[in-house]
Amino acid sequence: MKFGLFGGATAAAAPSQAASERLLLDQPEDSHSYGAFIDAIVEAESLGFHSIFLVEHHFTGEAQVSAPLNLLTYLAAKTSTIRLGTGVIVIPWHNPVLLAEQAATVDVLSNGRFDFGVGKGYRPREFEGFCISIQESAGRFEESMTLIKKSLSSNERFSFHSDRWNFEDIVVEPPPVQKPHPPMWLAAGRPDSLRYAANGDYSLLLDQFATFDVTLERFAIYREAVEASGKSFDPMNVAVARGMHIIRSEEEREIAINRRMAALDHMNQMAKSNDAGYQTSMTSDPDLRKAAEQGTLIGTPEEIIDRLKQLQDGGVEYILLAGVQMSPPQMRAFAEEITPAFT
């Protein structure tokens, strides 16, 4: 089994800040900066973590990461082996050609360590901020991904014309290091989305919110769709995000679960629309206590190892610990007490 990290960073400690990342873990005040995040990723590499997948968010007022490709570029300079991913870039908000150039540049500067995680977006308030209809997100995603793949893999000049985007006689540079392009990871959960990912040659990001049962179901649908299309299935092409907190007492367990429930509630709130027209929920179950208990790796090291073995029995070989980079003691304890059981 391989272990990576997933999540964000905040640029500064805002007194009013109540970010999901902060609620998630008992993090010290001074971790509220890109600097602390960067230090944590440098340490994560030395602890043997395989990757970091970085979120993109806008207009939250919580100083979240809005320019993940820039922060990943900085990490590329500070690290040498850890893979650097987006989890995810929300394609409908970006000029696809400028985005392809930035992605290629990160791939060049990291010497081929870039994992290009992409998605359609889910937070109505962010779409409202960009004045882009969330109803258009699937169509925008599909069109832009066609153009991005062509941009990254073509050495020949080409043109592209649609209602949304027009490019004439362009060649997109620099060429990426990974050929034909950096691996593309799609965040998906619904059966049709999982099959779309499999058929579109996307690797799969499974979210941290679903319970283990739901996650393993999704894993199986994707694997079957990959195999049905005649390709061989590589479990390293599915990364499962999970909240994680090592506890040393029952008191700590209760605190960790309550904190997780607050974080899930906050993330559900962030996913809601200003008007009631478009509602979405991050958790696969409305019962937040159940989600916090059954969707996470909260427990003693032994319990966490057992839960990871459940996932491994279902075929999962790649876990992304969500938000753990914001709590270096937890990250170290995981590397020391849990990772060795899987290597």
Added chain:
Amino acid sequence: MKFGLFGGATAAAAPSQAASERLLLDQPEDSHSYGAFIDAIVEAESLGFHSIFLVEHHFTGEAQVSAPLNLLTYLAAKTSTIRLGTGVIVIPWHNPVLLAEQAATVDVLSNGRFDFGVGKGYRPREFEGFCISIQESAGRFEESMTLIKKSLSSNERFSFHSDRWNFEDIVVEPPPVQKPHPPMWLAAGRPDSLRYAANGDYSLLLDQFATFDVTLERFAIYREAVEASGKSFDPMNVAVARGMHIIRSEEEREIAINRRMAALDHMNQMAKSNDAGYQTSMTSDPDLRKAAEQGTLIGTPEEIIDRLKQLQDGGVEYILLAGVQMSPPQMRAFAEEITPAFT
């Protein structure tokens, strides 16, 4: 006097490559990569150079820098004092809010070393690639800069609506380190543009193509406009780009001038349109030999010191050596033999 660097990098050695940067100087083959460029900037910092201003270009087929804010972010991690600038970001091609977020992120990650050089763009072929009319460039620039300044300096939520861009109830994060925003540098040459820069509180980038006479004329127009508006003039707010090549013999002089003429010709070609509808020339004089001889710092160290003193007599205190990062021996020789005459 202070000395910085100006120019680009190429991602890989393409056999067909005939980039202006390559023609400009007698650079070794292995400097054709971002890696060599990065090493040169790290060395430039230790040699005492004040800044690097990095170009943005698209679709040239010469593997030029298309994502300068990513490359600057990488440099932010590898350096600690050198200022990191764009020379320039072409505003009409970008989503102004996404660009502001990226600029703020570079400013945060460099701890306030970002110089935000901006321009309207001049190469018709790049506008044709983006399918954006070059005739619209001034209007797009003006509108986007209003929005970018507001994005970088406002801590309050705001909305913006126009025919081109719409944003509703947004706050742009992270906040930059430099307040109210990173210094903004405008590339300008025509008298009205110089006055526009002065009145808009832009610092000024003067190009490497104009002869010394024309450059000093432009410098004076800008200074007068700043003073006429009641502000005090700081010569560090005007950076003059210059081609530079130290020669040790008359034979080397002739080679350097011929190479410069070829580079100028190439850059003039890149500035031309595919059709004959829009023509522009980079050089202020159609006589390329005159431009190469009278617009550059080509000469022995003594001659170059004399020419720099001419600029200093006109009030210039800040020079950007164009393309010199691609020839580390020239960069070192300048730092050792010429810089000391001005400190």
